[in-house]
Amino acid sequence: MRFLARFALITLILVGLGGILFGFHAGKMSAIAWITFTIGVVYGGLSIFLPERIRRHRLSLRPRLSFDELYEQYFQEFPFSKELLRTLWFESAAELKVDAELLRPGDRFAVELAVPGFPLVDANENLTIRLCQRMSARQQSLNRLKLATLRDYIETTARLETEITPV
Numbered sequence: 001m002r003f004l005a006r007f008a009l010i011t012l013i014l015v016g017l018g019g020i021l022f023g024f025h026a027g028k029m030s031a032i033a034w035i036t037f038t039i040g041v042v043y044g045g046l047s048i049f050l051p052e053r054i055r056r057h058r059l060s061l062r063p064r065l066s067f068d069e070l071y072e073q074y075f076q077e078f079p080f081s082k083e084l085l086r087t088l089w090f091e092s093a094a095e096l097k098v099d100a101e102l103l104r105p106g107d108r109f110a111v112e113l114a115v116p117g118f119p120l121v122d123a124n125e126n127l128t129i130r131l132c133q134r135m136s137a138r139q140q141s142l143n144r145l146k147l148a149t150l151r152d153y154i155e156t157t158a159r160l161e162t163e164i165t166p167v
Contacts, residue, residue: 059099071085
């Protein structure tokens with residue numbers, strides 16, 4: 001998906017730039033080319049740093065919960081060690097570039113962890129890359145996984161780390 005977003009953005013910029021350099025027609029087309037080019041450049045520039053800041057700000061409005069509180073509420077029934085879950089939780093927070101005390105296991109990748117103003121930006125790309133690396137090291141496929149929440153991600157990753165086969 002990230003590839004398609006980058007491809008679409010580059011295409012938008014190139015079409016606008018082509019219209020500016022080669023001039024489709026005098027007048028209106030030249031203005032349309034400049035507008036297209038400007039939109040592509042502004043959107044591309046803002047998508048570099050703004051999505052992460054928007055997500056961090058939105059999540060900063062939540063009350064903080066320590067990992068111990070999260071573990072007691074959400075992870076205690078998991079068959080994994082508390083230390084493994086702690087490691088994966090803080091690793092996930094670092095990959096998402098969010099304070100670990102502001103994340104919740106029920107956070108959905110497509111809702112709470114997404115950035116609505118930037119549909120072409122995958123703000124969770126680092127987690128996906130990390131999971132793909134873990135799965136390829138164990139020669140497993142990502143295609144069958146349905147990871148909707150951070151809890152799903154933590155559970156799947158913990159299973160990969162402990163070599164427990166999913167139920």
